[in-house]
Amino acid sequence: MNPIEDIIKHKEVIVCAGSGGVGKTTIAASIALRAALQGKKVAVLTIDPARRLASSLGLKELSNHPVKVSRRKFTAAGLDPIGELHAMMLDTKTTFDEVVLQYAPTRAQAERIIANRFYHNISSTLSGTQEYMAMEKLYELHSSGDYDVLVVDTPPTRNALDFLDSPRRLTDFFESRMLRWFLIPYMKAGGGIMRAANVAANTFLRLVKRMVGGEVLQDTAEFFGNLEGMYDGFKERALQVAALLRSDATSFVVVTSPSDESVGEATYFGSRLNESGLPFGALVVNRVHPKLGEGIQVVKARHLESLKKGGSDARLLAALLENEAAFMRVVRLEEDNLTALARKIPRHRWVRVPYLEREAVDFPGLVAISEQMFPSG
Amino acid sequence: MLLDDFFSPRILVIAGKGGVGKTTVSAALALVAARRGRKVCVAEIDRKGTLPRLFGGGTLGYQPSELSPGVWGMNVIVEEALAEYLKVQYHLNRISRMFTSPQFVDYITTAAPGLKDILVLGKIWYLEQGRSAGGQVQDFDTIIVDAQAGGHMLTFLSAPMGLADAVQVGPLRRQSEWIIxxxxxxxxxxVHMVTLAEEMPVQETVETSDALRARVGLVPGVAFANAVYTSHHHSQGSLERFRPEELDAGVLKQEAKAAGFRLEDDDITALIGYAGFFKARSAIQRRHLAGLRRNIEEPVIELPFLFSAGLALPDIERLADEIEVRVADI
Structure with missing residues (x-):
């Protein structure tokens, strides 16, 4: 049985992960489409979809909440969904604001945090924030109980593993003993550099001030001051998110292409999931060149040479043969990479998706990919 | 364009979306430069990239190391760049370990967005100037910057402007201006761009081309369209106009027989199938390439798909050959 059919049937959270450029978003959307056809109420959380795919799913504006894909899209594609497909595009900053609003003891404190320049920088530039907010949104949608299945795409990091470490990275950053140790005396001293209280702290404060200016210290001190009393909430939340990802309700789908680089990443990612106690569910090998036949063995170089000297039919045959040989070469090299992969991840956990003769950048394209993934109809 | 003109700027920044083959193009350009007797350094930006694997293994450190004759590689690690900066600028040696901890780096680069990029670009500037704190001085003729993916790259290149605006005085402002x-x-x-002949990479390349002008104030060089399914060296090109429905299997079998081998029905099916696949995929690529050419002013240099599933040095050599020919054509 297709391992993803099984996942759709039994899991509530499906996380699609993989390195950049392997077609993760498309695969996530195809899985969600399948779930809707199977009668589930499903939401797919995308991070950075292709523009045509986004508009095809009705994701014209950044609402940061799932929007239902109209039935007409399905009927136009000759499909009859028993369930519902909802889609959303993640807005990191808005998600972060929502979290702050939820956890700050008072509305005023939340607003002070949201207005802070250092907070603004965290939500836009600190690496790991986008990954964490994707998980945060996932957790929120899951807790709402509004959907049977959630499918989440992960940010296009160069390294597929980044998002595994992101919640910890962010909470560590908030909790950073070093920063609090240095900044708390600064805050207590009312923003002045304390005299000889702590040599290292003073060196720190002076250096930061000289490098990037005193305002930055002011912003940071304010930020950490306002965050005081919220660390536990954040940490608790991060633990809950982590617990959901580790639970029976969740399954990870690793997406790869058959290139050696991508296969290497997928293998490593699979083992990292294992080590982290995260439930690996299935591997999607996307964009596999189709294998047509076993390769034409009888043709020798001299045959090609003589064809190329012949008439137009002979020259056409030479071109066809060279073309077939070139694709068979790719097919064989991809097979070598996949054989190595099969030693790490058994083939019964795989779903292979061939490179199609069309692009999956609109709804019908998505349907075509989905039909390849789930051929049973 | 003469190759010597192509390499006349000392710094070549290679920009593009993740997964389009920036490292591959960087490596191929490095080979082209090295073939012309230049000493080249490919700088990866704060990541363990695949560059050394293309040259047979190893890892890159902050100090440049030679990957193949004339081609050097390095990883511009932000922590190390910060340590070097603090050493040069503030003569901080003794306690600099604290200041180069990941937490401090996260803090200071979050507190002053753009600082990370300034540190990295500052290191490139050092290289360009033939300077270095400690370590031996390397005099590179060509420095190829294998830049971050997409939007990050724009932030990366526009960081000095942002920081120069935000920081009114002090060494950082002065340094930002040098970098600008x-x-x-x-x-x-x-700055050269790399793309694939696919929807999203093309769209991003068009945006990058515009944004480089508007946000950074620079005019990009060329756009390399990577992994294009056809090549002028290859007889496959003639298949673009091929119509499978007009094909007569009997004729093909006869031609094969005349040339001295035998084709079975299954073989014919495979030949037609792959021809159709090639035709369909290259039509998609042609459409995107046309869109790319319509929407950017920079010359587009097509690089062939190498019919491989993972690249090694011989493939990079082939791309280098292609680049030599095609740069001369523009």
Whole structure:
């Protein structure tokens, strides 16, 4: 049985992960489409979809909440969904604001945090924030109980593993003993550099001030001051998110292409999931060149040479043969990479998706990919 | 264009979306430069990239190391760049370990967005100037910057402007200005883009081309369209006009027989199938390439798909050959 059919049937959270450029978003959307056809109420959380795919799913504006894909899209594609497909595009900053609003003891404190320049920088530039907010949104949608299945795409990091470490990275950053140790005396001293209280702290404060200016210290001190009393909430939340990802309700789908680089990443990612106690569910090998036949063995170089000297039919045959040989070469090299992969991840956990003769950048394209993934109809 | 003109700016920044083959193109350009007797350094930006694997293994450190004759590689690690900066600028040696901990780096680069990029670009500036704190001085003729993916790259290149605006005085402001001068001077720096002939990468390349002008104030060099399914060297090109429905299997079998081998029905099916696949995929690529050419002013250099599933040095050599020919054509 297709391992993803099984996942759709039994899991509530499906996380699609993989390195950049392997077609993760498309695969996530195809899985969600399948779930809707199977009668589930499903939401797919995308991070950075292709523009045509986004508009095809009705994701014209950044609402940061799932929007239902109209039935007409399905009927136009000759499909009859028993369930519902909802889609959303993640807005990191808005998600972060929502979290702050939820956890700050008072509305005023939340607003002070949201207005802070250092907070603004965290939500836009600190690496790991986008990954964490994707998980945060996932957790929120899951807790709402509004959907049977959630499918989440992960940010296009160069390294597929980044998002595994992101919640910890962010909470560590908030909790950073070093920063609090240095900044708390600064805050207590009312923003002045304390005299000889702590040599290292003073060196720190002076250096930061000289490098990037005193305002930055002011912003940071304010930020950490306002965050005081919220660390536990954040940490608790991060633990809950982590617990959901580790639970029976969740399954990870690793997406790869058959290139050696991508296969290497997928293998490593699979083992990292294992080590982290995260439930690996299935591997999607996307964009596999189709294998047509076993390769034409009888043709020798001299045959090609003589064809190329012949008439137009002979020259056409030479071109066809060279073309077939070139694709068979790719097919064989991809097979070598996949054989190595099969030693790490058994083939019964795989779903292979061939490179199609069309692009999956609109709804019908998505349907075509989905039909390849789930051929049973 | 003469190859010597192509390599006349000392710094070549290679920009593009994740997964389009920036490292591959960087490596191929490095080979082209090295073939012309230049000493080249490919700088990966804060990541363990695949560059050394293309040259047979190893890992890159902050100190450049030679990957193949004339081609050097390095990883511009932000922590190390910060340590070097603090050493040069503030003479901080003894306690600099604290200041180069990941937490401090996260803090300071979050507190002053753009600082990370300034540190990295500052290191490139050092390289360009032939300077280094401690370590031996390397005099590179060509420095190829294998830049971050997409939007990050724009933030990366526009960071000095942002920081120069935000920080009114002090060494950082002065340094930002030096870097801006370096980036905007076409005699010193040229930004080339890499894309695939696919929807999203093309769209992003068009946006990058516009944004480089608007946000960074520089005019990009060329756009390399990577992994294009056809090549002028290859007889496959003639298949673009091929119509499978007009094909007569009997004729093909006869031609094979005349040339001295035998084709079975299954073989014919495979030949037609792959021809159809090639035709369909290259039509998609042609459409995107046309869109790319319509929407950017920069010359587009097509690089062939190498019918491989993972690249090694011989493939990079082939791409280098292609680049030599095609740069001469523009």
């Amino acid at each position: 001068d370096m980036l905007r001077d076409r005699e010193r720096t040229r």
